């Protein structure tokens with residue numbers, strides 16, 4: 001048992017912060033007690049809460065973990081130029097060994113910045129799952145399918161299977177529900193513009209039969225959204241709905257150009273829109289209609305997107321960007337108030353992953369997915385409101401401890417589950433020569 005003693009706690013985005021409180025982590029990895037008086041217990045470890053605060057572990061609801069290797073590569077382009085001229089050709093050279101090292105680097109970065117759960121979409125995803133298993137985070141993982149490897153249709157196995165479809169099956173069979181569902185597998189469609197109706201229907205049916213969620217990029221750029229209307233006479237959300245994609249809970253990354261009708265579709269199907277403010281600004285994709293989506297009843301979560309378009313996995317940057325960009329874009333300082341921005345990175349992210357009854361807030365019986373902040377810094381003083389300081393002033397480097405299910409993954413500069421030096425060595429001596437010769 002671990003007892004946090006006399007500590008400030010944000011239990012949830014919409015509840016008042018506690019001060020001088022106690023939080024007990026049980027041996028089962030769940031929160032056993034939160035309250036204002038010391039619980040009657042004999043903990044193995046007591047952590048003083050002086051100038052510290054606990055917040056729910058952050059949920060990064062859309063990223064591509066192995067893309068750490070592309071940090072700083074191909075700058076100054078919009079999405080499609082960037083993908084076609086830089087990212088796709090370089091990605092062709094990746095292999096499982098590259099992905100393994102780059103994922104380790106990403107996991108280290110995530111836990112360093114207080115992220116406890118991620119929703120990931122990439123290739124070589126069984127390798128990502130292995131690294132996540134070792135790294136100790138929670139994750140919803142998917143291998144997205146595109147039309148490029150199966151232009152005339154596919155089957156999941158047998159003669160008409162492809163490398164992608166075999167990987168989807170391998171990922172699902174080996175990893176779905178692993179470690180009491182610390183790892184969950186989602187179905188994946190890369191995006192409307194990289195796929196076809198046969199693919200949407202097959203992937204949706206796959207998800208439905210297995211009772212799993214689905215992850216897709218949706219209306220990220222204006223051109224992608226408008227070209228879809230040109231092709232089908234419908235928006236991406238409309239055409240995907242028609243082909244059954246929203247019959248299962250869908251995690252829709254970006255939703256920058258979605259319309260009021262699209263929001264009705266997403267809300268009616270219980271889909272999540274994942275806001276990626278930093279990536280959207282960096283690739284000049286636009287400003288997602290976050291307030292309109294929320295008002296329409298859509299669950300809005302938050303993600304970094306791959307660090308290739310960010311360039312970091314620091315969710316504190318996303319929280320702040322989400323909280324300020326809509327104010328400026330709409331000349332309205334009341335938009336996306338601090339609790340809403342924080343909810344996107346916690347409760348709403350947990351909901352996006354189907355984990356709302358296990359994490360996203362700190363409560364007795366919930367998993368001890370906890371991030372501790374060191375408040376002993378000039379930029380975090382004074383503290384009129386802890387939540388306001390967390391949303392607008394804190395940064396990832398203020399995290400001093402990250403815990404998933406009561407297991408410490410990062411503390412005070414030490415990575416407990418990832419060999420960061422080994423990952424760096426592999427990237428420098430294997431991945432770099434392999435990709436860039």
Ligand SMILES: [Zn+2]
Nearest residue numbers: 217253305306
């Ligand atoms: Zn993405």
